[in-house]
Amino acid sequence: MNRREDDLPQLLAHADGLLRKDRLRDAVHAYRELLELQPDVANAWFNLGYALRQLGEFEPALHAYGEALRHGISRAEEVHLNRAAIHADHLRRDDQAEAELRAALALAPHYAPALLNLGNLHEERGHRESAIECYRRILEICPQPAGGADRQALARLAQLQPPADLDDPLLSRLQQAATSLDPLDDGLRANLHFSLGRAFDTLGEPARAFVSFDAGKRMAHRRYPPYDPARAEQNTRALIHAFPAPASVPGNALDASPQPLFICGMFRSGSTLLEQVLAAHPDVAAAGELDLLPRMIRSELVPFPASAAGLDDAAVARLARQYHGGLLERLPGPGTGRRYATDKRPDNYLLIGLIKRLFPRAKILHTHRNPMDNGLSVFMQHLNPRVFDYAGTLAGIGHHHGQYLRLMTHWKSLYPKEIHDFDYDAFVVSPEATLRPLLEFLGLAWDDDCLQFHRLGNTVKTASYWQVRRPLYGEASGRWRRYSEFLGPLRESLTLAGIETPD
Template structure:
């Protein structure tokens, strides 16, 4: 057989990449670069594919090789390395160095300024974040996302705050896209809420959700029947408790519940303990499900001991790659409440902290947040109320199976009586009391959720009972929740 030439290998790798055959494309680029390691675009494409495949350390190496061989637009490569380091490997210092390297090459490179601002926010550096977003607006005065992020760094002093007018003008600008209207609209709603203009805020949030729906292109529809079917299938797939393990399994501490139910606050409190490392919203479990357990949940229910052991090792290897020297790591992905059956199959001794919040506050908080279209329930209050009901139905099943392994942490109890609530939480986790857990807001842990600024403050009560400011708009939601409770 005639060996392939570099030219034919490049064509094959490119074709495979275009076809979405990621692993085959990676193999083809590796063959090409073994023959011709001086092709910077080949290293760039290999790094891109490795990143997509979750092979982050290898991706960093390939991107560096692209830089070493003089890739065009090196600032983009530094940006990509920075995103990997920040989003996937929890290396904030290294990520900042990469973003600053990009800006040293091209001071007008807006994506690097945006990501640098976001990284500063994650680290609680308000002044530095503001400076980064102002740099973007100096370069592109109509940049909607930068204005949105800048607005989020300041609490509006009143309905006449200049930022409110600035956001309204940006929304009214001719030709503004639906996605920009959504970003700006959620920021406007937040500013009006802070100013106490609740009816105007509710209207702004309604417009923002409508713009978010329009920005999707294809119709975004919440399928209530499909959600109910999924919950039925999960309950059927995991009808009984998993067998208990023998000794330590190395399981992380799982924190889950509805989005906006206090999970980030809970993780920050725990991460202030000397024995705990914050893992954040890890994608490890959903990735295993997508790649190894389809159709889900039936394939998970049918998985034998050998496969479960392999998946457990895979999860832990990926976790340790991110936090190699950590002791107890938290996996704080809220929607992992869907996967508690699988979690207990993989880690029979796993402890699960279930964060709960007053339903109306929780539902309203979700509606006020610009969430991904993969969560279509968030675009409509009644859809969110239905999702909440199905979540409660599933959690009741998990708690019946694992009453001692699932700990309910109520947000309202946490903000009303922090010390005794935190003491009980630490006791469930097998941790001794640490005074540092009360000063969690002083920690320098990076936070990559919408709660980034809330958890930089001492515990406060103003988010509890927030729904009363919007009571006039919540009649149907209250009726739905009361009907749900009446059916139980």
């Protein structure tokens, strides 16, 4: 054994230390240096896969996880679970994801995380009964709530089979799990409260539902900094300052097929519905909520938006090609033959200035709805408090809505002919009359299948995946009226932002 091989323990400790410090790029380099010397260190391959996944390098991550399996890593079911997550969450390869989860379960039939992820995948693919079977299997493994996957399964099962009445045993079990004194992760307990709130909402008990949603919000956000309105206003000003004028069309502007089509607006404003409607058109492929632009901002464009001033035509062309390549990787099935491919990430409304720099000819679809309904829907949803700090309170939601509208007003002043408003409330009342102008805006012919969107067999990876499996319905419009006595802080903050609210 030569001297460098003697250093293997130190190399491994060094690489592991870099990973713990979140120095991902350095950790990748260190693990690769180690594995060149000793390629059979299974745990090093596993950690390399983890670091690559965090960096968004998904194919190399899959390879590294595969090497961990090949070299006999213990608890191989965990490796299959990680590979499944990459296939499902990042690469839209749902068949491969399911195969990995079933491989994990073949090794460990009672491995609850794999059962839970398989249930989630079945939900995203519209397979209700298969999802229910997975969640029931978890509850059979752990018949009494005792921790993680079982309680997540209970929360999901209550969504798929809502309690029939206030005496339903499932409702009682959900209440006990949400309010138990057992030590639980804040996010998991919040999930239980949100599930309980939706159950009460379905049963026509708005007061009980609101109490549950409020408990879920407080639990989810209690360990995170509160929403800072002054900082939000500063961020809005910074974006407006960074993109004060329309983007020009450089001679080397990317003109690739399919064209990226951006659907954005407030969360819970109908963006998933619109993407499904368009996915039923033969000229549109749905790529879902993509992390391509946010990853770009966290890497090449730090600090954003100030970095936008230094982008020359060559850098813009490179970033546009990078984005489009990532878009093509994430298209399901034969999507590459379509005219448009949708990027349906609601908070991309923050990035319209950047989008128009990268793709000067890009069209933007802006979804919106009644601000009281929109605010209530955000309050009823468990959004990541690290990203959506405003969603923790009704007042924060209303203030954020004001900043969103301020920014959209700016973008529309720059690109009045390239941003089309999609009114969710108008669509559910008059779908064809609302959709025809939108298709004309895109230069697409009318297609009757667009109004049969609920029959699509595609995967939907947002919180709205069951809503868009139903024919068009309108009960979400005006829902705020049932909760009006609790929504004072939302109304007040909307009014302060100059937004009219219905009586």
